[in-house]
Amino acid sequence: MARSLQRSGFNPDVAADLTQDAFVRVISKPPGQAAENHNPGAYLYRAARNLGINHKRREALIQTVPLDDEEAINVADPAPSPERIVYSRQCLVQTHQALSELPERTRQAFEMHRLGERTIAEVAEELGISTTRAWSLIRDAYRHLVLSVDVP
Known part of the structure; x- marks a missing residue:
């Protein structure tokens, strides 16, 4: 499953996460009793594919900026400064x-x-x-x- 997602253009970590999410979805919400010709593999593949499509849509909406290690060090820490803690x-x-x-x-x-x-x-x-x-x-x-x- 993860390999097919990687072939669709997802990096290995995202593919692994989507595969896990697909298994959770399939286990938590199996097809109803009306599905006579239920194919579990196809159902799992469809769930993973739909999660991948949703992931790509979200990625298209969010703007990201790649940071190298030096730039990442200079990103502000959300924790309060020692001065702010003392003041509080x-x-x-x-x-x-x-x-x-x-x-x-x-x-x-x-x-x-x-x-x-x-x-x-x-x-x-x-x-x-x-x-x-x-x-x-x-x-x-x-x-x-x-x-x-x-x-x-």
Whole structure:
């Protein structure tokens, strides 16, 4: 199967992947009971051929740029830089400190709304206060956090 895909112009790795995908498809979705003259080899070949056609269509839509080893080294790493990690940790410490400075009820309302994903009405009901008061507590917490955490 992989050899026929290679003859169709696929490199050996892609041909091997498509062959594996074809086997998975054939095993997971065999032809129905109505197929009296079922030929498993032809069915597998057809599945591999269709996967190859779909692969070529996707390849035609995606623009790729070949990179040599030197260029590949200079590609940006998606992981955050050490400076960004330290900065994020500092912001987290500042946020934690700012939350601890809030009055208990304000902090509780903020945490229920922001971290607990509760609506303002749910926060108000659980704390036994009006929705207007719940919103003002949450708003005060936001204001305190914005003023306390140094974000550029």
